[in-house]
Amino acid sequence: xxxxxxxPEFKVIVDHKRCRRCKRCLQNCSFGVYSFADRVVTDxxxxxxxxxxxxxxxxxxxxxxxxxxxxxxxxxWTDVHRKNIWKQAEQSGMxxxxxxxxxxxxxxxxxxxxxxxxxxxxxxxxxxxxxxxRTYLGRKPDTIKVESASDGxxxxxxxxxxxxxxxxxxxxxxxxxxxVSLNTHKSLVMAAREVGTVMNTGEGGLHKDLYSYGDNIIVxxxxxxxxxxxxxxNAGVAVDIKIGQGAKPGIGGHLPGEKIGMEISKxxxxxxxxxxxxxxxxxxxxxxxxxxxxxYAIKEATNYKPVxxxxxxxHNVASIASGIVRxxxxxxxxDGFRGGTGAAPTVIRNHVGIPIELALAAVxxxxxxxxxxxxxxxxxAGSIRSxxxxxxxxxxxADAVAIGTAALVALGCRVCQxxxxxxxxxxxxxxxxxxxxxxxxxxGAQRLVNLLRSWALEIKExxxxxxxxxxxxxxxxxxxxxxxxxxxxxLDILGIKPAGR
Amino acid sequence: MExxxxxxAGGVYYRKLNEQIRAAIADGATEIGLTGxxxxxxxxxxISDKVSINMDGVPGNDLATFMNGPVITVHNNAQDGMxxxxxxxxxxxxxxxxDVLGYGMRGGKLHILGDxxxxxxxxxxxxxxxxxxxxxxxxxxxxxxxxxxxxNLILLGLHHDKDKPIVGDxxxxxxxxxxxxxxxxxxQYKLGAEVGVMELTEEDNKxxxxxxxxxxxxxxxxxxxxxxKPFIKLIPISHRPYGxxxxx
Ligand code: SF4
Ligand code: SF4
Numbered sequence: 001x002x003x004x005x006x007x008p009e010f011k012v013i014v015d016h017k018r019c020r021r022c023k024r025c026l027q028n029c030s031f032g033v034y035s036f037a038d039r040v041v042t043d044x045x046x047x048x049x050x051x052x053x054x055x056x057x058x059x060x061x062x063x064x065x066x067x068x069x070x071x072x073x074x075x076x077w078t079d080v081h082r083k084n085i086w087k088q089a090e091q092s093g094m095x096x097x098x099x100x101x102x103x104x105x106x107x108x109x110x111x112x113x114x115x116x117x118x119x120x121x122x123x124x125x126x127x128x129x130x131x132x133x134r135t136y137l138g139r140k141p142d143t144i145k146v147e148s149a150s151d152g153x154x155x156x157x158x159x160x161x162x163x164x165x166x167x168x169x170x171x172x173x174x175x176x177x178x179x180v181s182l183n184t185h186k187s188l189v190m191a192a193r194e195v196g197t198v199m200n201t202g203e204g205g206l207h208k209d210l211y212s213y214g215d216n217i218i219v220x221x222x223x224x225x226x227x228x229x230x231x232x233x234n235a236g237v238a239v240d241i242k243i244g245q246g247a248k249p250g251i252g253g254h255l256p257g258e259k260i261g262m263e264i265s266k267x268x269x270x271x272x273x274x275x276x277x278x279x280x281x282x283x284x285x286x287x288x289x290x291x292x293x294x295x296y297a298i299k300e301a302t303n304y305k306p307v308x309x310x311x312x313x314x315h316n317v318a319s320i321a322s323g324i325v326r327x328x329x330x331x332x333x334x335d336g337f338r339g340g341t342g343a344a345p346t347v348i349r350n351h352v353g354i355p356i357e358l359a360l361a362a363v364x365x366x367x368x369x370x371x372x373x374x375x376x377x378x379x380x381a382g383s384i385r386s387x388x389x390x391x392x393x394x395x396x397x398a399d400a401v402a403i404g405t406a407a408l409v410a411l412g413c414r415v416c417q418x419x420x421x422x423x424x425x426x427x428x429x430x431x432x433x434x435x436x437x438x439x440x441x442x443x444g445a446q447r448l449v450n451l452l453r454s455w456a457l458e459i460k461e462x463x464x465x466x467x468x469x470x471x472x473x474x475x476x477x478x479x480x481x482x483x484x485x486x487x488x489x490x491l492d493i494l495g496i497k498p499a500g501r
Numbered sequence: 502m503e504x505x506x507x508x509x510a511g512g513v514y515y516r517k518l519n520e521q522i523r524a525a526i527a528d529g530a531t532e533i534g535l536t537g538x539x540x541x542x543x544x545x546x547x548i549s550d551k552v553s554i555n556m557d558g559v560p561g562n563d564l565a566t567f568m569n570g571p572v573i574t575v576h577n578n579a580q581d582g583m584x585x586x587x588x589x590x591x592x593x594x595x596x597x598x599x600d601v602l603g604y605g606m607r608g609g610k611l612h613i614l615g616d617x618x619x620x621x622x623x624x625x626x627x628x629x630x631x632x633x634x635x636x637x638x639x640x641x642x643x644x645x646x647x648x649x650x651x652x653n654l655i656l657l658g659l660h661h662d663k664d665k666p667i668v669g670d671x672x673x674x675x676x677x678x679x680x681x682x683x684x685x686x687x688x689q690y691k692l693g694a695e696v697g698v699m700e701l702t703e704e705d706n707k708x709x710x711x712x713x714x715x716x717x718x719x720x721x722x723x724x725x726x727x728x729x730k731p732f733i734k735l736i737p738i739s740h741r742p743y744g745x746x747x748x749x
Contacts, residue, residue, distance in 0.1 A: 087748055088748050093747045094746055094747050094748065095747070096747045223624070224624060225586045225604070225607075225624060225626075228567075228605065229567065229569065229586070229588040229607070230547045230548075230549055230568075230588065231549075233567060234547075269626065269628040269631075270626055270628055270650060271627075271628065271651070274650065274678055277648060277650075277675065277677065279648065283601065283623055283647065284582060284585065284601045284620075293562055293563060293582065294585075296542070297542075297543055297563045297566045297582075297585065298567075300516075300519055300543040300547060300566075301546050301566070302547070345747075
């Protein structure tokens with residue numbers, strides 16, 4: 001049989017005149033493209049365009065190009081469909097992929113524009129005037145009673161439920177140790193501490209070296225309950241129950257046995273080499289009542305720390321969200337269909353769920369109409385690519401946003417979508433020691449700090465131009481958004497006017 | 502030194518009751534007697550101290566959830582969700598218990614005298630020397646040992662009427678670790694595709710005897726009466742049940 005019935009996706013071209021045979025490309029490529037026989041030899045069929053070799057070739061001698069199919073063009077039978085069929089005909093099975101949906105469904109963030117002050121309403125210069133990005137996540141009381149204390153100062157008579165304090169309204173989304181490397185977890189948590197935010201452990205437990213970062217950690221509980229015990233539940237500032245993930249709504253987690261090495265095994269508390277299965281349903285949750293039972297079991301075990309519930313945005317997201325808030329969740333984490341993943345069946349990733357922009361607007365609306373919006377904070381995720389996306393999400397009703405892919409890109413990820421292979425050349429989505437050591441946690445943390453500080457500056461600049469001096473007072477300001485190129489119904493769901501109105 | 506304390510749980514809301522239990526432990530109580538328990542949830546939830554808690558009433562859902570040390574004895578029936586993600590300790594039930602017992606349990610023991618409901622011992626795990634055990638004296642419902650990944654799940658089928666099956670359907674569906682021991686026979690159609698039926702080895706008999714001796718002591722039963730009938734052993738055929746689903 002032919003080795004491959006299709007031409008390679010990319011072409012790796014080495015300029016042998018420039019090449020000085022240092023073999024760095026051989027060491028750096030984790031997908032086996034390079035070999036050496038008098039000179040560098042390439043096997044383009046194995047290239048995934050992760051750009052590792054290109055980045056590390058000292059002579060700029062390597063070029064990775066797309067290798068377009070020389071088949072008759074078809075609007076209907078795109079090359080993606082043809083290639084997928086060949087792959088399945090050859091090997092039989094579901095196609096797997098990594099990262100978020102890459103199909104060209106509309107991106108509503110790119111069809112919304114922000115307002116700014118002119119003439120009659122002054123903008124604020126964030127460099128000279130105080131600008132508040134601090135955000136508190138957690139249940140807020142229905143009313144606040146104020147009394148004056150003996151020193152004459154005003155103070156709240158109402159007792160607040162515990163809140164999670166963030167210095168920037170951006171948190172790191174759950175990525176499990178197992179899916180990503182320990183150095184990735186370290187980079188995230190060190191950056192979170194430096195910037196004053198939190199990282200979510202994901203469902204794979206927390207490595208013992210990271211327990212000391214508790215103030216900047218949300219621990220996650222998923223159906224497989226990996227690494228979950230009383231100390232773990234109490235290790236962070238909040239507990240997140242994972243119901244769903246945007247990239248694979250209704251699909252569980254499955255960490256293949258090959259990835260369960262010694263350290264992962266210790267952290268997840270399962271033997272090495274066994275599959276770690278986290279089926280989509282928690283088999284103890286079949287109703288909102290059952291969810292409430294787990295939320296309060298966790299609260300009892302943690303002396304009432306805030307509990308977050310993470311769901312994938314699906315068609316009925318607004319009523320589901322209402323149920324979750326009524327079940328007692330303090331934080332509602334919405335993961336849009338473009339959210340990332342370490343591994344998911346391509347067919348699910350590309351065809352299930354709804355965009356975060358619409359889901360967020362619908363949920364915020366629904367909770368307001370039911371008079372329960374104050375009972376839970378909303379975290380929006382599922383492809384927040386820039387500070388602009390973050391500000392737009394907050395205008396649509398989010399309290400904060402979560403970033404996963406953006407954080408990994410800051411760590412070097414090229415979004416090659418090969419995370420499920422465990423061969424990540426950038427040392428992020430892999431457990432192979434020779435690869436994981438490519439990511440230095442100190443350096444990684446610094447890059448993440450740089451990213452978050454840059455976004456914080458940009459958010460302040462945007463708020464200044466809007467004449468707003470605190471992000472919490474901007475939440476849900478849909479009046480400051482306008483749609484471009486959106487139909488009436490979409491504008492209605494987003495709760496925004498078209499540009500020009 | 503023993504330090505006994507009695508708490509009247511009659512009409513007390515669960516949150517208050519659990520606060521009282523935790524406060525008593527903080528005050529040095531090692532043996533806590535609860536009177537008037539009537540459906541309060543989360544008793545023993547997340548407690549890591551090696552205390553004993555006894556009650557005559559019926560505790561509510563999620564008894565011993567995330568529990569990490571105590572020994573709880575219930576001289577009555579228990580409800581759903583008992584031993585959820587439990588890590589260490591023991592619960593002894595002198596009666597029946599409900600659905601989803603020992604979910605994701607990774608250590609400790611559940612000793613139940615009577616019958617249990619659906620989805621008992623699902624996602625049970627083990628790691629190194631931490632091997633949890635659930636022993637059910639009566640019969641069990643569907644999905645017994647579903648997604649089981651470790652530990653020992655023992656079903657005795659004592660004192661049940663002849664028409665009732667000892668276990669429901671889908672036994673060990675998705676099982677990829679651990680062992681299920683059943684005293685009696687189970688029809689092949691009831692077993693999940695991932696499960697194989699084996700004869701007990703010398704090692705199994707030792708494990709079983711060890712676990713059952715403690716069970717009999719706790720519940721006042723006679724070991725010989727239990728061992729007088731042969732057991733079957735169910736184990737997963739592969740610890741990678743879903744290894745071959747994907748192309749590329
Ligand atoms: S890294 Fe560049 S210079 Fe070095 S062997 Fe490879 S192609 Fe040649
Ligand atoms: S994490 Fe690694 S494997 Fe995954 S997309 Fe990024 S570079 Fe590729």
